[in-house]
Amino acid sequence: MGFEKLTSKEKHFYLAKLENILISGKLFLKNDFALPDLAKETGIQLHTISYLVNSQINLHFKDYINLKRIAYFKEKVNDPEWKDFTAEKMILASGFKSRTTGYRAFIKHVGAAPSEYLKSCRAGYERPKGTRTIF
Structure with missing residues (x-):
């Protein structure tokens, strides 16, 4: 499924999953942490994560x-x-x-x-x- 076809419910689910894994694992404390690392940890496609962070949170991944x-x-x-x-x-x-x-x-x-x-x-x-x- 392309990220542009995600339903509102799917977007909320993926965002909650991203946030949960990022915070519970304190992944952001790794100084070399990057988008591919989060994709690997969550099982969510890299482009989908990027799309969600940009469009739903209104930030670039690094920010x-x-x-x-x-x-x-x-x-x-x-x-x-x-x-x-x-x-x-x-x-x-x-x-x-x-x-x-x-x-x-x-x-x-x-x-x-x-x-x-x-x-x-x-x-x-x-x-x-x-x-x-x-x-």
Whole structure:
């Protein structure tokens, strides 16, 4: 079946499947993750995935994955296990291939550099008593 002939119900089913597999497996954390990888994981044809992401989510695949990475970064900002991570280390741990790629995506989608976002979110963060920063 061609992707242009998908029913509304099929589109919703495939999108839910994509989202579920992508999030539950945290596939976006792999820095070399690409569209063929998602096609292989889901069993959905590569062109169908591309069509769905472009037409239903209104994003290019790379932007879609980068938004997942940014959401993960934001989720981990005040995680005690990440409290000593620099913005660069957090960017890499969130699945971005390089510091530059992560910074570009962050500025494009958030409007600020990861380091700026990190500072603003951690400003009021207090470390639990009995812990210290390790240099």
